[in-house]
Amino acid sequence: MDFFDRFAIPHPSPVIYASMVAIALTLVAIVAGVTYTKKWGYLWREWLTTVDHKRIGMMYLISALLMLFRGGADAIMMRAQTALPENTLLDSQHYNEIFTTHGVVMIIFMAMAFIMALMNFVVPLQIGARDVAFPRLNALSFWLYFWGAMLFNISFVIGGSPDAGWTSYFPLAGNEFSQSVGTNYYMIAIQIAGLGTLITGINFIVTILKMRAPGMKLMKMPMFTWSALITNLIIVFAFPVLTVALAMGTIDRLFGGNFFTTTDGGMDMLWANLFWVWGHPEVYILILPAFGIYSEIIPTFARRNLYGYKSMVASIVLISVLSFVVWVHHFFTMGQGAMVNSIFSITTMAIAIPTGIKIFNWLFTLWKGKITITVPMLYSLGFIPIFTIGGVTGVMLGMSAADYQYHNTMFLVAHFHLVIIPGVVFAMLAGLTYWWPKMFGFMLNERIGKLSFWLISIGTCVAFFPMFISGLDGQARRMYTYSEATGFGIWNMISFVGAIMLAAGFVTIVYNIYYSTRYASRDISSDPWDARSLEWATHTPVPDYNFAITPQVNSSEAFWDSKKNGHKLFPGNYKEIHMPNNSGVPFIMSAIFFVLGFALVFSIWILAVIALLGIFACLAHRSFEQDHGYHIPVEEVKETEEKLGGARQ
């Protein structure tokens, strides 16, 4: 029985048993549903083995939305528990687990996946490419992320969730203080997903540098592509640090290493440093693509070209450099000298300069523009003031002397939610609404969309503004309850109301997707927003090969020029098109990674060795196979183009 004891939940509660039943029922329902509709073959051929960047983007999107609701459920539980003083809805252990999983799920498995979704779908189209540089690696990235997320998410029903916070500081995260397997899940699931992210990073850098349409110089790239390029550069140079930190954490926990222990010479601050050397650039990995999305949406709906293109590029580059030299500001109070703190204070505050440049550029783009208020534009306009409040409080936190007051309080929680929600979540929802017609061939309902926007933006303010006050009054973050005498009760109750509004907003988004899928008109043009960049120049739905003829680019808004100034975008005739073959190996290999991760979490060494051999077998398979892709003949291209409503020449 000893062997099976390790799979038991350390702190079971009826909610967890209910979740187990729900998960089992969902799995059975999915398997039964697919079998009943005889879709296994379709699922395997069209989705599980696909290497098409558009489909991979859609799969990222679905996963991100699922994770949004997983992380959102955690958030609602947290706010419900703290809404009243001395509340007993959750015990302290359960509370620790949900604030940990909320952070990890939202950042690693929701926000990152959402960014990957839009990057995958949009970037190759924006640069006029057939696909990414390494289509099969792209599939591998997605499946590693997917199986990593699955591994992390089974933690709460098998063996227990991580409970040391999303930052997982040692020695708290060490074996001595975190005895359940929860933190093993943290170390290994993030490692697997992180591997996928690193691969995406390399893939998109090469795609953007090598696969651009003729004439598209670097300084003629659309701003979203620019932000994707810089983001992926940050990924390649920041994620290996996380890899090392997680590997060392794993060695400490599973093999008795002494990196972060308090005995035997270990150094617990080493974790904090390594974690944030990755963690701070990670913040910009999240925010830069969002900036790119706003830079696409604002010019489209202001009917003006982007103000200050060059300064936009320069500020992205500057932010990316500064992002690597500010990490100490996450632990000003943890023992550096005044000198070190001062230096990092200055670098931190310096980031406000390029960010400020971007804010002003967006405002100048809006200035004298013919603004149409659509849902994507609403999110962009809502982003500017709320994000600025979040950003300015960031400068307050960046002053190291003052940080002794703010550190580890709800003030900090308010700050980072007020940058991440308008920065990332608004941008993702804006991007989703904006590119939805290109992805699925119909538009999301504007009226419901506007309702979602108002619920979400007002909900964000109601949920997080009170935390500034309770934080300054001394409410520490991650505190599962407090006494009535503290006076925090009212502020936390207001936060809870805001959280409910946010949740209602997200439910309306799901309803919108359902409603629009059923009722929206399928008769839309391939350019419904009258937009400016290349992704709108091809058909809707986008054919497998993206563009029948490679577009010829002359400016940063080639498609706009082709509409307004008679620029010929698609010169020449149809040619045979070379396409990559589908492959099941990325899916299978990533599933084996899941098995490996599971075996490591529970220290089942034989299974781990078998899984490792399986991974090597998949790698060797790639070396041994001969795969030259296939060709789409000219007639077929012509036929497809005509079927999609007239050839683009």
Place this chain on the structure above:
Amino acid sequence: MSDQTLNPETMPEQPERATLEGKNKFLGFWFFLGGETVLFASLFGTYLALRNSTNDGPGAEELFGLELVFVMTMLLLTSSLTSVYAMYHMKNNSFGKMQLWLGITVLLGLGFLGCELYEFYHYIHGEGFTLRSSAFGSAFYTLVGFHGGHVTFGLLWIIALMVRNAKRGLNLYNAPKFYIASLYWHFIDVVWVFIFTVVYLMGVI
């Protein structure tokens, strides 16, 4: 792409970069090596932070001898040179010679790996110095072990390529594969030079 375009009558001067796939692989691999550099930099940083935390166990000065490490360095440096010869013959389109020099590279790499295993065995059983003895031990075995893992992976990779292409000969499809494997091998060599300096030389002197 048809077999014809991948097997031209006369090989171009740089067969590894003659196709778009080859060019992409080449650039992508350089960025991968950039990431690997950060990975090893983090491990070196950790090692430097922890190398004096010996927990009253043996430290660098008592443990390391330069003789074996010198032999290992020579083996690995020479293997880098032989892989350069292999790439030289690839560019001259003499497949047999390339395979021969890759084979020699693999043998030298195996020699290196054997020495490293002996070294670890000696520390663990002779000196009682393990991953668990101290923070220094954890940092040492992780840094040097990560490098050893890279050597093992590189060997498996080169062997797989040699076996797979033994009967097919050289073409524009597999030339980039050989080339980036040799790039990887050089990278491992460069990392070892830093390990030799930072871990062993600075440890003893």
